[in-house]
Amino acid sequence: MSEQHHEDRELVSPRDRFGERIRTNLSAESIQARIIETELRTLALTFEELSTSAQVPQAAALLLGARRRYVAGEGKAAAYAQLLNADLSSTLSNVFLVDGHALQPLTVLTDVRASDVLIAFSLRRYREETVRLGRLFREAGGQLVVITDSEDAPLAPLATSLIRVRTGSASYADSPTPVAAVCHLLSALTTASAKGARRRLAERDRLVARLGLYSSDPARPDVEEETET
Structure with a gap:
């Protein structure tokens, strides 16, 4: 692990990252340049690591063979869950967003089958709702795809397929760019082999x-x- 990555992981909250990364004496142009440079580097590193791994194709295969596909995420991760759900729903049947409103975790957990797959977005600071749902879903016999930013994330040991993204950023917020890119990659691989797409x-x-x-x-x-x- 690089020193820069270690330091980034130490900045747990947006407040910590704001104090470390945002300098009020910098111009808007300078901040923009730093953010663009960092986003490009973070995305390239994520793709480089994924290209040497079979995790995304494995996750796509799990989705294709599933009876039901659930997608979940809380807080900011809910936006990623909605994005992936929208793309998968275009070409696959039985894709459900676990949003806590139209579909409650309790409803999902009541009837989990071995052929069901849950895609869980679990990014620091790792919302407890997602962690609990993932653990209980796995205990019930379902398959778990975890999209996360660390191999030490709470749900990582339980994942049938673990997709790791880099989220290093020059902003107070962790980078959303690689996460959105992985949503696009996963939905594209799944659609390419989906019957009836x-x-x-x-x-x-x-x-x-x-x-x-x-x-x-x-x-x-x-x-x-x-x-x-």
């Missing part, structure tokens, strides 16, 4: 047009209606 995407496009969901994509008649006229 093309048909599902085509059907979604047809329904999007019928519902007029996007202002730049006005509702169009579907194929059957065009044939009849």
Whole structure:
């Protein structure tokens, strides 16, 4: 572990990182340059490590073979969970976001099967809700994919597939860039091998047009209606 990485891991809270990284005497241009440079380095390092690992392809295989796919994360990690859930739902059936509202952890844990997979986003400071859900899901016999920033994370020992991302940053907040990139990578690998993905995407496009969901994509008649006229 590099000295810089060790120092970064010591800065546990956003307050700690703000005091160490943000200098009020720096110009906006200087801060921007530092952040861009660090984000590029962090993303490159994450991809470099993942390219020598089979963890993302393994996670994609678990998702493809699953009966039900659950995605969970709390706090800031909830945004990553929503992102991955949106992408996976486009091409796979039975993808569910455990958000504590529409779908409660209790509901999920009541009926866990060995063919079920939970993708848990668990990043420092490691929200207890996600840790508990992951542990209980694994104890119930489900498969666990953990996306985290450290091999020492609470859920790491329980992971069927552990995807580690680097989150070093020049800002008070840990970098979201590699986490979002891993969401994109995982959903792309899963979709590439998903049966019926093309048909599902085509059907979604047809329904999007019928519902007029996007202002730049006005509702169009579907194929059957065009044939009849």
